[in-house]
Amino acid sequence: SQTIHQWPATLVQPVGSPLSLECTVEGTSNPNLYWYRQAAGRGLQLLFYSVGIGQISSEVPQNLSASRPQDRQFILSSKKLLLSDSGFYLCAWGLAGVEDTQYFGPGTRLTVL
């Protein structure tokens, strides 16, 4: 069966510091991978998605970036965090052409102070 991992689970960072969040998927090959952010009281916002290694599409212009160095690894980064980057970051995976279903990881709660 497939499993998705995210770490860290929680993170408190000062404004202006860098960020690296990691997501890995087990038990499948060539998944579609997604990064979402859920801010307090707001809906899920798609940040990035990837349909293959090295293929990254950005949905929202911002100070975040994403990379996919391996088939089942997805990384969200920032060089300098803003207060507005605080939120619940969720990684999700899905299989191309398989009913468009997405499955979420446990998430990382980021607080920028």
Add this chain to the structure above:
Amino acid sequence: QKEVEQNSGPLSVPEGAIASLNCTYSDRGSQSFFWYRQYSGKSPELIMSIYSNGDKEDGRFTAQLNKASQYVSLLIRDSQPSDSATYLCAVSGSGGSNYKLTFGKGTLLTVNP
């Protein structure tokens, strides 16, 4: 701008009652529809998917889809306190972007013992 609309609630029902959650969407080309449950502080969990007009039942859950009216709903029969959560409606894209989901902001359901 593709939109998915849900009543934010809170929707409060007594234990054992039927809870009815509704969702409308703007993209007529959408083909896949999902309901996720999100407990406070946790990541969304897929509970139902539906792709054809009509009803789809899974245990105490029934999803209903009406593409002509661009409407999807979730019924929870014999509601339990453990069903208390935020329910997110998600709709796939169209025109080749079916692997991207648009989420509503969610409806908070409270089941009172």
